[in-house]
Amino acid sequence: MYIGVGFYLAVCLLYFILFKYILAAYGIEASDRSVLSVHPLEKVSFFFSQPLAQAFSFNFLYNMHGIFSQAFYPLMLAAWLFSVFAFDKEQKLTYKFAYVVRMLLLMMLIYVFVLLPRENFSSYRTMICLNIAGTMLMIDVIIRLFSKSKNKNIIPYLMCGIVVVVAWCNFNLNYIRPLKKEYQAIHTYFQQNYDSSKTKVYFVRPQDNLFKKLYNQNLYKDEFGLPSSQKDWTPEPLIKQMVLESTGDREKARQISVINLPYEERDSAKVDAGSLIIDVEKILVE
Numbered sequence: 001m002y003i004g005v006g007f008y009l010a011v012c013l014l015y016f017i018l019f020k021y022i023l024a025a026y027g028i029e030a031s032d033r034s035v036l037s038v039h040p041l042e043k044v045s046f047f048f049s050q051p052l053a054q055a056f057s058f059n060f061l062y063n064m065h066g067i068f069s070q071a072f073y074p075l076m077l078a079a080w081l082f083s084v085f086a087f088d089k090e091q092k093l094t095y096k097f098a099y100v101v102r103m104l105l106l107m108m109l110i111y112v113f114v115l116l117p118r119e120n121f122s123s124y125r126t127m128i129c130l131n132i133a134g135t136m137l138m139i140d141v142i143i144r145l146f147s148k149s150k151n152k153n154i155i156p157y158l159m160c161g162i163v164v165v166v167a168w169c170n171f172n173l174n175y176i177r178p179l180k181k182e183y184q185a186i187h188t189y190f191q192q193n194y195d196s197s198k199t200k201v202y203f204v205r206p207q208d209n210l211f212k213k214l215y216n217q218n219l220y221k222d223e224f225g226l227p228s229s230q231k232d233w234t235p236e237p238l239i240k241q242m243v244l245e246s247t248g249d250r251e252k253a254r255q256i257s258v259i260n261l262p263y264e265e266r267d268s269a270k271v272d273a274g275s276l277i278i279d280v281e282k283i284l285v286e
Contacts, residue, residue: 012113035118043115050122051111055134059166061174061220076138083141107133124222135163175224178211182227182284189283190242198276200257202269203235206281214284229280235260
């Protein structure tokens with residue numbers, strides 16, 4: 001374990017040095033998000049309130065404002081703590097406390113690359129290792145509970161299967177399916193209404209809760225449940241790509257004017273013979 005932790009820290013240090021070197025070599029100014037934090041108590045509070053909560057969620061999408069998510073985390077954490085102190089009664093109490101502290105410190109070490117910067121945001125793309133660690137601890141609890149069962153050897157495979165099924169549902173049903181429908185609707189509408197005479201496109205971005213209205217899909221962090229066209233960086237490259245695919249003329253795609261409008265300003269679009277309006281929410285709802 002010590003060799004593994006030492007190698008991990010050495011790789012992190014090497015990565016940090018190379019990160020700083022590349023910024024200096026190319027004359028790039030570091031983002032505010034990469035500034036190191038000097039507030040350890042704030043970081044510990046952040047770790048226990050968000051990342052650790054997601055780690056004990058069995059890979060279910062964690063809704064910070066949902067009652068189920070709010071209750072699930074403390075219950076799972078309590079179950080793990082109970083298993084540590086309730087089982088192996090021959091072990092000393094001090095050893096059990098030390099084990100809990102050691103596990104929590106290791107989990108903080110797993111997530112140290114997010115805890116070091118100033119920004120406090122537990123994005124899903126940074127959670128995979130911590131999620132695996134939390135899931136392993138919970139599977140260990142379940143194995144202990146069924147240690148005297150004849151089917152105890154099936155438990156690890158069953159739990160791993162559940163994690164895989166949840167991951168499949170998260171990706172295919174909660175993430176990809178609504179985005180596919182969104183893109184197909186926009187693309188179909190564009191093909192039906194665009195022609196080479198159009199030089200301007202008014203793109204009205206939808207509200208962030210559109211998928212909630214259409215599919216009862218909750219909005220989570222990291223764009224889970226969020227329409228891809230809701231972000232202000234989506235319309236211009238999306239429309240230029242569609243124009244290129246439609247005409248095969250790269251110069252025409254480069255010259256197309258894209259007017260980027262939030263949902264609240266949808267009435268300000270002025271459509272004439274040379275323009276096209278793409279109101280995403282209207283297209284999807286109708």
